[in-house]
Amino acid sequence: MLSHVNRTEEARNILVQNDRGGYTIPTAGLYPYQWNWDSAIAAMGFAEFDIDRAWQELETLFTGQWPDGMVPHILFHKPDPGYFPGPDVWGGVGPIPSSGITQPPVAATMARLVWEKDMQAGEERLRALWPKLRAWHEWFLKWRLDEGAVCVTHPWEAGRDNAPDWDDVMARIDPVGVGEYTRRDTSHVDSSMRPTKYDYDRYIWLVQMGRRFGWNQAALLEENPFRVADPTMTFLLLRAHRDLLLMGVRLGLDTTGIADEIALLEAGARTLWNEDLGSYDSRDTKTGAWTGSITNASYLCWLAGIESARQAEHLDRSLAAVPYGAASLDPSSEKFDAKRYWRGPTWAFMNFLIGLGLEDFNHPLAGRLRQVTHDLLNDHGFAEYFDPTDGSPAGGKSFTWTAAVWLGWASKQDRGES
Numbered sequence: 001m002l003s004h005v006n007r008t009e010e011a012r013n014i015l016v017q018n019d020r021g022g023y024t025i026p027t028a029g030l031y032p033y034q035w036n037w038d039s040a041i042a043a044m045g046f047a048e049f050d051i052d053r054a055w056q057e058l059e060t061l062f063t064g065q066w067p068d069g070m071v072p073h074i075l076f077h078k079p080d081p082g083y084f085p086g087p088d089v090w091g092g093v094g095p096i097p098s099s100g101i102t103q104p105p106v107a108a109t110m111a112r113l114v115w116e117k118d119m120q121a122g123e124e125r126l127r128a129l130w131p132k133l134r135a136w137h138e139w140f141l142k143w144r145l146d147e148g149a150v151c152v153t154h155p156w157e158a159g160r161d162n163a164p165d166w167d168d169v170m171a172r173i174d175p176v177g178v179g180e181y182t183r184r185d186t187s188h189v190d191s192s193m194r195p196t197k198y199d200y201d202r203y204i205w206l207v208q209m210g211r212r213f214g215w216n217q218a219a220l221l222e223e224n225p226f227r228v229a230d231p232t233m234t235f236l237l238l239r240a241h242r243d244l245l246l247m248g249v250r251l252g253l254d255t256t257g258i259a260d261e262i263a264l265l266e267a268g269a270r271t272l273w274n275e276d277l278g279s280y281d282s283r284d285t286k287t288g289a290w291t292g293s294i295t296n297a298s299y300l301c302w303l304a305g306i307e308s309a310r311q312a313e314h315l316d317r318s319l320a321a322v323p324y325g326a327a328s329l330d331p332s333s334e335k336f337d338a339k340r341y342w343r344g345p346t347w348a349f350m351n352f353l354i355g356l357g358l359e360d361f362n363h364p365l366a367g368r369l370r371q372v373t374h375d376l377l378n379d380h381g382f383a384e385y386f387d388p389t390d391g392s393p394a395g396g397k398s399f400t401w402t403a404a405v406w407l408g409w410a411s412k413q414d415r416g417e418s
Helices: 004-017 036-046 051-064 107-117 119-143 164-171 197-212 217-223 231-251 258-270 296-301 309-321 348-360 364-380 400-410
Strands: 149-152
Touching (some): 004 036, 036 051, 036 107, 036 400, 051 107, 107 119, 119 217, 119 231, 119 258, 149 258, 164 197, 197 217, 296 309, 296 348, 309 364, 348 364, 348 400, 364 400
8 A cells, every 4th residue: 555645646647657648548558549538537637736738638639529519439649550449440520530429528527627726727728618518518419318318329438338227228239240350458458357249249330330320410310229318428418517507607608508408407317217226227218118227327416416315325325335336336236246347346437426426415425435435546556447345456557537536536635625
């Protein structure tokens, strides 16, 4: 175990080492490009010691924004021929090579946190970024809503690749014609910690389908069999839209319509409440069926401005069941797997987002979750994710957003900050 001071130095060094000139990669080898929500959270970490670099991270992310407003989940700034699926597979139609799907929109929320570190220094940069953020949010509102809830059209789009939320939809996909391919992830990480080949075949089939349609959203709306209303996307867009409105008002910008859009998203969030489960849940828009999963995405409700006593009961129970929560899947689930990606492991950045929401409500679980995350990172370092039963690191090492969470949130109590 390192001291707090040494951990903070290590975290800063990880951000610097993963810097590729205006953007960070999540970690060397495993993820050699700029990932959307990883990058936004990296900006929050940079803001603790280099405010200019924090803004640059967000600005570089939006250099890849498509003409329709979408911000891709991967930007392929520099060639890395060993990575699969690379830009030649995706066939993105943006200004730089990219994937064809997006990721949860945390950028506005992170921009607000960066701005509030030094509002005077960041004002002009936020003024330039704000309309791009709004265009991205409007893209979600145009193409991704179902009864006001935000849908994902690929498991990678949710960022929770192999979460059990997608099992039933994936089972309906026959990945015919996918062909042979070589995965990058399992050459760097034990395959028991990653999605299975069964999952990956379907991931690639969905990518190939999107490319066939030229990423035309109207066509994909009709043809894509994967469309799931998702708590991750819904809660994070709702929070981001609240932050967009707040920043716009403070800057004196035109915020017409945003309040009505927030109300629409609030109504959409209510459609994700599974009364039988007593939890927010994902909903298959093709069949109307619930997925029946209590995940760490369910706990993002507080971040979106929604209180839930029953959701708090689940979180309290989950934190009691494993010493290093919040587990990505309820530990009582028969599908719980402590080491396999989004089917059990704890992710520090998700703890941060959940904790940020709990703190907004002065919820008694807030301090508990921050302490758990602090102890996890202080004792076990800055891995991609962790086994919640013993804290053992899993996935990639020297991970950017995990280090950023230490700098911007988990370690603040050691510095006497709230």
